[in-house]
Amino acid sequence: MSNAGQSVSLGAARNRQLRTRRFLALVRKETFQILRDPSSILIAFVLPLILLFLFGYGVSLDATRTRIGLVVESATPVTQDLAASFQGSRYFRVINGHDRREFEEDLIRGRIRGIVVIPANFAGDFASGNAAPIQVLVDGSDPNTANFVQNYAQGVVANWARMRSAEVGSRLPVIKPEQRFWFNPELASRNFLVPGSVAIVMALVGTLLTSLVVAREWERGTMEAMMATPVTAAELLAGKVLPYFVLGLISMTLCVLVAVFLFGVPFRGSLFALYTISAAFLLPALGQGLLISATTKNQFLASQLALMSGFLPAFLLSGFLFEIESMPVVIQWITMIVPARYVIPSLQTVFLAGDIWPLFLRNIAILLVMGTVLFVLAARSTRKRIG
Amino acid sequence: MMSSTRESGAAPYVTLSRVTKSFGASSPALDDVSGIIRGGEITGLIGPDGAGKTTLIRLMTGLLVPDEGSLSVLGFDSRSEAARIHDAIGYMPQRFGLYEDLSVQENLNLYADLRGLPLHERSGVFEELLRFTDLKNFTRRLAGKLSGGMKQKLGLACALLQKPRLLLLDEPGVGVDPISRRELWKMVENLTAEGVGVVWSTAYLDEAEACDRVLLLNQGKLLFSGPPSDLTERMGGRVFKVTGISGRRREFLAKVLDRPGVIDGVIQGDAVRLVMRSDAKGEPLLEGAGVEVAPTQPRFEDAFVDLLGGGPGGTSQLAEAVKALPAQDAAPVIEARGLTKRFGDFTAAQDITFSIPRGQIFGLLGPNGAGKSTTFKMLCGLLKPTAGQGRVAGFDLRRDTAEARNRLGYMAQKFSLYGDLTVGQNLEFFAGVYGLRGKGKSQRIALMNDIFDFGPHAKMSAKDLPLGLKQRLALACAVMHEPEVLFLDEPTSGVDPISRREFWTHINGLVEKGVTVLVTTHFMEEAEYCDRISLIYRGQSIALGSPDELKVRVASAENPDPTMEDAFIALVEQSQAEAVAA
Numbered sequence: 028m029s030n031a032g033q034s035v036s037l038g039a040a041r042n043r044q045l046r047t048r049r050f051l052a053l054v055r056k057e058t059f060q061i062l063r064d065p066s067s068i069l070i071a072f073v074l075p076l077i078l079l080f081l082f083g084y085g086v087s088l089d090a091t092r093t094r095i096g097l098v099v100e101s102a103t104p105v106t107q108d109l110a111a112s113f114q115g116s117r118y119f120r121v122i123n124g125h126d127r128r129e130f131e132e133d134l135i136r137g138r139i140r141g142i143v144v145i146p147a148n149f150a151g152d153f154a155s156g157n158a159a160p161i162q163v164l165v166d167g168s169d170p171n172t173a174n175f176v177q178n179y180a181q182g183v184v185a186n187w188a189r190m191r192s193a194e195v196g197s198r199l200p201v202i203k204p205e206q207r208f209w210f211n212p213e214l215a216s217r218n219f220l221v222p223g224s225v226a227i228v229m230a231l232v233g234t235l236l237t238s239l240v241v242a243r244e245w246e247r248g249t250m251e252a253m254m255a256t257p258v259t260a261a262e263l264l265a266g267k268v269l270p271y272f273v274l275g276l277i278s279m280t281l282c283v284l285v286a287v288f289l290f291g292v293p294f295r296g297s298l299f300a301l302y303t304i305s306a307a308f309l310l311p312a313l314g315q316g317l318l319i320s321a322t323t324k325n326q327f328l329a330s331q332l333a334l335m336s337g338f339l340p341a342f343l344l345s346g347f348l349f350e351i352e353s354m355p356v357v358i359q360w361i362t363m364i365v366p367a368r369y370v371i372p373s374l375q376t377v378f379l380a381g382d383i384w385p386l387f388l389r390n391i392a393i394l395l396v397m398g399t400v401l402f403v404l405a406a407r408s409t410r411k412r413i414g
Numbered sequence: 415m416m417s418s419t420r421e422s423g424a425a426p427y428v429t430l431s432r433v434t435k436s437f438g439a440s441s442p443a444l445d446d447v448s449g450i451i452r453g454g455e456i457t458g459l460i461g462p463d464g465a466g467k468t469t470l471i472r473l474m475t476g477l478l479v480p481d482e483g484s485l486s487v488l489g490f491d492s493r494s495e496a497a498r499i500h501d502a503i504g505y506m507p508q509r510f511g512l513y514e515d516l517s518v519q520e521n522l523n524l525y526a527d528l529r530g531l532p533l534h535e536r537s538g539v540f541e542e543l544l545r546f547t548d549l550k551n552f553t554r555r556l557a558g559k560l561s562g563g564m565k566q567k568l569g570l571a572c573a574l575l576q577k578p579r580l581l582l583l584d585e586p587g588v589g590v591d592p593i594s595r596r597e598l599w600k601m602v603e604n605l606t607a608e609g610v611g612v613v614w615s616t617a618y619l620d621e622a623e624a625c626d627r628v629l630l631l632n633q634g635k636l637l638f639s640g641p642p643s644d645l646t647e648r649m650g651g652r653v654f655k656v657t658g659i660s661g662r663r664r665e666f667l668a669k670v671l672d673r674p675g676v677i678d679g680v681i682q683g684d685a686v687r688l689v690m691r692s693d694a695k696g697e698p699l700l701e702g703a704g705v706e707v708a709p710t711q712p713r714f715e716d717a718f719v720d721l722l723g724g725g726p727g728g729t730s731q732l733a734e735a736v737k738a739l740p741a742q743d744a745a746p747v748i749e750a751r752g753l754t755k756r757f758g759d760f761t762a763a764q765d766i767t768f769s770i771p772r773g774q775i776f777g778l779l780g781p782n783g784a785g786k787s788t789t790f791k792m793l794c795g796l797l798k799p800t801a802g803q804g805r806v807a808g809f810d811l812r813r814d815t816a817e818a819r820n821r822l823g824y825m826a827q828k829f830s831l832y833g834d835l836t837v838g839q840n841l842e843f844f845a846g847v848y849g850l851r852g853k854g855k856s857q858r859i860a861l862m863n864d865i866f867d868f869g870p871h872a873k874m875s876a877k878d879l880p881l882g883l884k885q886r887l888a889l890a891c892a893v894m895h896e897p898e899v900l901f902l903d904e905p906t907s908g909v910d911p912i913s914r915r916e917f918w919t920h921i922n923g924l925v926e927k928g929v930t931v932l933v934t935t936h937f938m939e940e941a942e943y944c945d946r947i948s949l950i951y952r953g954q955s956i957a958l959g960s961p962d963e964l965k966v967r968v969a970s971a972e973n974p975d976p977t978m979e980d981a982f983i984a985l986v987e988q989s990q991a992e993a994v995a996a
Contacts, residue, residue, distance in 0.1 A: 045530045048527050048530070049527055049528050049530070051527070052523070052524050052527030052528060053524075053528075055524075056513065056516060056520070056524050059515070059516055059520060060513065060515050060516070063515045064515060247509065247510075247511075247514075248507050248508070248509030248510065248511045249511050249512065249513055251477065251507045251509075251511055252505065252506070252507050252511025252512065252569075252572075253511075253528065254475075254477055254500075255475045255476075255477060255500055255503065255505035255507075255582075256500055256525070256528040256529055257497070257500050257501050257528065257529065257530060258528050259497075412477055412478065412479070
């Protein structure tokens with residue numbers, strides 16, 4: 028009996044050893060391929076950097092120095108003073124004029140974003156303590172910019188009025204709402220876009236790259252040759268997951284370094300939290316990539332599906348660019364199944380606020396559940412079968 | 415290449431019991447196939463493309479499961495014990511299944527790990543396999559940079575790492591030059607001596623003759639199983655070679671094929687090869703024709719055609735509908751002068767020179783990647799030569815495009831039809847492209863429908879047609895505008911022999927009417943249908959002449975009647991020896 032037991036356990040040990048060797052062989056092979064394939068380097072390192080630079084430099088949700096036309100209908104010391112405030116504002120680049128008609132054409136053509144009119148009776152109204160209105164004409168077809176011009180123009184006027192009354196010791200009530208933004212005092216959109224784009228990059232590597240490489244194996248026939256060996260479906264999956272998991276973390280690290288040292292995005296949390304969150308996010312991302320490639324087996328379809336189901340939702344439905352709270356309720360429900368939705372707030376928090384574990388743990392738990400579901404689905408559809 | 419048949423009483427390695435497999439709604443890929451595969455033998459899985467060879471091999475690997483019936487592989491059921499099968503077989507898929515971005519050694523290492531080859535045995539096994547496959551000097555080369563033949567050898571080496579009991583090879587001879595193909599065959603033959611069972615699938619019927627046993631498949635049905643000689647012996651006394659034909663041999667073939675006693679016939683160099691019906695006698699039939707008729711060795715292909723009920727008649731309706739071109743002056747219709755094409759530092763074609771007079775078939779013969787298609791494309795004006803000149807029907811196709819192209823028809827490798835268009839739409843489209851319109855157009859399309867019998871398939875998408883029909887459609891599209899020059903790029907690779915006969919009947923008929931044909935092929939037998947051929951090897955033309963001339967050139971005491979493949983190999987060796995001497 029004991030002899031039989033021993034040989035069984037020896038056999039089991041031998042099996043384990045073979046399994047480990049097969050797994051390591053697959054990992055080694057995948058690593059060689061990543062290092063030699065320009066397209067994986069492109070997707071894992073070049074594309075992320077381009078994205079990051081785009082969000083760091085190119086895309087900004089803050090409008091600075093918007094061109095406006097400023098019409099001063101009658102030149103008095105008061106109106107000149109207000110005009111000077113506009114000219115001094117860091118939000119506007121001002122072109123002066125005396126009649127709004129001078130600017131109408133420019134506004135229609137989009138050469139300027141708005142017209143601010145200081146009416147002829149402004150000085151009189153202001154001096155008398157009445158409400159002294161100014162007129163702001165904006166292009167309603169671009170509501171974002173229109174809002175911006177309107178709000179900032181009002182801000183300039185309010186500021187000016189406050190300064191003015193302080194100077195002259197006026198009786199005008201100085202009541203102003205004072206806004207303070209925590210964590211991102213300059214409200215630089217870069218500071219929350221860049222951490223968010225780190226998540227986008229991981230979605231890119233995890234979902235797009237992974238689905239491409241597995242589909243490529245089907246297309247080239249290497250998968251078929253490998254399936255006829257003793258390797259198991261689980262080993263095949265694991266052999267893909269580990270290298271791309273590491274690759275995802277490496278390209279995340281690269282992005283964080285660029286974010287902190289080049290863009291000066293603050294990093295207030297811990298590295299441990301950063302890597303834990305990222306690792307948790309890579310699981311559903313990789314699972315999705317494997318599931319896509321196991322079901323399509325075709326690079327073109329896989330890339331389309333990966334972009335549609337992975338990249339775009341991470342972009343649009345994750346709170347990265349658009350507030351989830353301001354989406355229609357149905358869309359808000361859909362965002363619940365977008366993994367990026369749970370990682371982007373966590374990453375933004377790690378960068379801008381610090382380690383807030385209750386938030387992290389909740390999100391990590393959700394990501395792990397999603398990852399598990401996707402992996403089970405992927406494993407089920409990766410059979411050692413061709414048809 | 416012939417090896418003896420061993421009748422062993424041992425249990426077969428593979429037993430197929432009434433195996434049926436369908437994909438989608440179309441007719442089954444395999445229909446009720448039963449048979450056995452023995453150890454220590456090479457079993458040929460023979461049949462044209464689409465016959466079901468790959469499906470059958472995949473079923474044996476357990477990667478596909480049958481809809482009906484069962485397979486027992488090395489004693490394991492393919493449905494429930496696929497993992498056990500994977501432990502014991504070596505499999506080389508049709509497409510090169512190795513990693514092109516890994517080196518030879520890295521591929522070997524990977525498969526050694528996957529197959530669980532113990533570490534202490536590795537150096538010995540690697541050493542032996544590298545010697546066996548002659549890849550010893552290339553271990554650091556990336557697999558993607560190997561030639562076609564070397565890739566197949568590496569694939570074989572990886573399949574042999576943990577000596578399999580059953581070796582499954584799916585079309586190992588495709589894309590490989592004849593020399594490597596013979597080497598590959600010898601390697602596999604050596605394995606059978608050690609008791610390994612080998613399955614070698616192929617569409618080349620000459621490979622079938624060398625197998626110990628064959629399973630002959632056509633359209634998913636098993637036509638024959640057993641030693642190939644059993645099949646060819648049935649043809650004994652029915653195959654004749656006709657020589658001394660005065661006048662035009664294609665015309666002779668066409669007439670003779672229309673006789674009821676003749677079931678098959680092909681041009682073979684200057685001679686004609688005929689297969690008679692079992693109840694007909696050869697010589698009396700041809701008495702008085704002033705020709706010599708001698709019995710000749712039957713081939714596997716003869717038997718295959720016989721099994722399929724014989725080839726088509728000799729009359730081409732297509733050719734009959736064509737006006738004879740005036741027999742003009744002797745000026746060549748197609749001319750290549752020093753055509754050279756380099757891609758970077760790679761010379762795809764070097765100094766290719768030949769000329770083709772009106773009404774002849776000229777063949778460019780060589781393995782895949784030798785430079786045939788490059789030469790072809792330069793003549794058609796699709797590629798700009800690095801040096802040299804090509805003229806077709808008096809035009810330089812790089813300059814005088816539109817008018818010149820209307821005088822030639824082009825049928826490309828893999829039949830460049832629009833797969834998503836129906837048969838009728840393809841005909842319409844190509845008629846339009848060649849400038850046919852109005853009444854002329856509808857007449858020609860009606861004629862093509864009539865000749866090629868597209869009626870029942872008119873509404874089918876081209877991509878869903880069986881291969882033989884695709885080929886017919888491609889031919890119809892290429893000749894609709896009555897071109898005087900035809901370019902055919904691998905026109906019959908992989909199609910069944912009946913479709914190939916039909917195709918050549920049309921081509922022969924057109925040639926009799928004065929059409930000039932340039933054909934590329936890697937198919938040695940097809941070269942014999944040509945008036946003259948140029949052997950292309952590694953970008954160079956190593957020999958030029960009529961098929962008979964080339965064969966005579968290499969005839970020797972030990973091989974007085976060489977085949978085209980023998981001639982090709984001998985001429986390649988000669989040119990290599992000359993290159994070394996120079």
